[in-house]
Amino acid sequence: MLSSRVLRSLSLLKPRVSSVNTFVERREIKTWLKNTLVEMKDRDRDFDLIPHKQRHRREWIDWNYDCEIFAFNARLGEKLPLDKLKGVFIDQSYVDEESRKNKELGLEGVGVEFESNRKLAEKGERIMKQFIASYLRFFLPRVPEEGILSILENLCSDKNLSHISGYIGCTELIMSPLVNPTDVMLSTAVKSLLGLLEETSGSQQCQKFIIDIILPYLNDKDLLEIWNxxxxxxxxxxxxxxxxxxxxxxxxxxxxxxxxxxxxxxxxxxxxxxxxxxxxxxxxxxxxxxxxxxxxxxxxxxxxxxxxxxxxxxxxxxxxxxxxxxxxxxxxxxxxxxxxxxxxxxxxxxxxxxxxxxxxxxxxx
Known part of the structure; x- marks a missing residue:
């Protein structure tokens, strides 16, 4: 459907009759544009609403992945090795997709072999849950262990970690066949980032990251409602x-x-x-x-x-x-x-x- 602004402009194409019965032309839009808009109206379509295929950010010509990784490292205030930081965002689905393409082209074993972030994610998840549990017991000594575990599982769920991952800018850095990564991919990136922090900077720096980035998600939340x-x-x-x-x-x-x-x-x-x-x-x-x-x-x-x-x-x-x-x-x-x-x-x-x-x-x- 045409917008109201375009319809008003079309109505102004009508000649106006003055008091002396003379015609005064109003030049609002060109004749070719008027004919085009009429044709669009006849076809009952709007060319501005044609759906376009979604493309990943890395498919655009102005995308520089190395610069984005460097900027991500700087935003976190960390000094992680950039080559290892890239491995944090390589999802297992991306590795499987690249292996399938190489196999179809007969290039198995040729080129760079990608390693997914699965191992780092498993290590980071273990560190995250251990520290968050001790943090909750420290500040909530009167909450039964069932409540501590319920709050822990809620905070470490894929839904919450995917929100945190999006806030720190992981969405467009994840290497996967999908244009929009799933919640599992986003949460895995956060867990693998914790695993890399523990390997390169030590457990103390990893705990600071959890305190500054993940645990504030509990602020102003009704913990009893989370436990339920x-x-x-x-x-x-x-x-x-x-x-x-x-x-x-x-x-x-x-x-x-x-x-x-x-x-x-x-x-x-x-x-x-x-x-x-x-x-x-x-x-x-x-x-x-x-x-x-x-x-x-x-x-x-x-x-x-x-x-x-x-x-x-x-x-x-x-x-x-x-x-x-x-x-x-x-x-x-x-x-x-x-x-x-x-x-x-x-x-x-x-x-x-x-x-x-x-x-x-x-x-x-």
């Missing part, structure tokens, strides 16, 4: 049993919009008349589940004011080796008393902020 423990009410009750406390009691703190589509209930969980946590929901059952999540968030110090990660230079010189082989307690053995804290101390202030629970409605729950 199933059946939070059962887990709260299990922790209470481990501390020798009775079963919690759910009480309705406030409500609004009952029997409407805008209903909202706020339920609190109590033990011995002490508030553990509270949460809202469109129904009492949902609010009770949200209150259980809030209780777990307070038990594990996962509230926004309690998650205090450090990034950059302040985190470079901290000792994480003590947490490398020392795991956090599992959820089935987790006790709040192990952290020298009374279960009601950190929630006593929250209780004063709420009105007295409606025992009559709570009894019906």
């Amino acid at each position: 423990p199933i059946s939070p009410e059962i887990k709260v009750q299990q922790i209470l049993q481990n501390d020798g406390l009775p079963q919690f009691e759910a009480r309705l703190l406030r409500e609004t919009g009952r029997n409407t589509i805008f209903s909202c209930y706020t339920v609190g969980l109590y033990v011995n008349k002490n508030l553990l946590g509270y949460g809202p929901g469109e129904s009492i059952e949902i609010a009770k589940e949200m209150a259980a999540y809030d209780t777990l968030r307070r038990f594990f110090n996962l509230t926004p004011s309690q998650v205090l990660f450090k990034f950059g230079p302040p985190a470079h010189n901290l000792d994480y080796t003590s947490k490398l082989n020392q795991t956090n307690p599992p959820l089935k053995d987790w006790k709040l008393s192990d952290f020298n804290e009374n279960i009601f101390d950190h929630n006593s202030k929250q209780q004063n902020q709420h009105q007295k629970p409606d025992t009559k409605i709570a009894a019906s729950m």
Whole structure:
């Protein structure tokens, strides 16, 4: 379809009749252009919308791969060997494609043999997971080991690492048969880059790269939502049993919009008349589940004011080796008393902020 600007210009081709019945020509567009636009309209197509075949950046004449590798090295602030840095971006699919082409041409064993980044990626993945696990245990000592592993797997997933890979400029450097590399290719490039850093600059420099580039992805994230423990009410009750406390009691703190589509209930969980946590929901059952999540968030110090990660230079010189082989307690053995804290101390202030629970409605729950 033609744009509104072109249609307006066509309408201006009509001659204008003046008050003295004389014709005044308006020269807006050339006659040949007018005929071309009319023909385009008749064909019901727009030549500007013809799809073009996607081409990789390396297929353009102004592409200089060596300069791009040098610039990438400079952006990271590293001094990696450029020949080895090129190997970081050679995907296994590219090696297989080149081998197939040489075989079709009868040139097997002739020319340069490419080596993929698979080995570097395996080494980098092992280093990355070991260090991130020790980092999380260092800053989240009260989170059970199941939560640490869930956050670790989420951070090291192909989806997140592909985003990080795109942000540091790996997308156009990856050598693969595809124009747009997949998430697996992008994440493999990051892992292989970590493996090369460990080989050339040492483990200390590799850990700094993880702290500066990968771990900030956790900033301002709800870690309990990433973990997403199933059946939070059962887990709260299990922790209470481990501390020798009775079963919690759910009480309705406030409500609004009952029997409407805008209903909202706020339920609190109590033990011995002490508030553990509270949460809202469109129904009492949902609010009770949200209150259980809030209780777990307070038990594990996962509230926004309690998650205090450090990034950059302040985190470079901290000792994480003590947490490398020392795991956090599992959820089935987790006790709040192990952290020298009374279960009601950190929630006593929250209780004063709420009105007295409606025992009559709570009894019906």
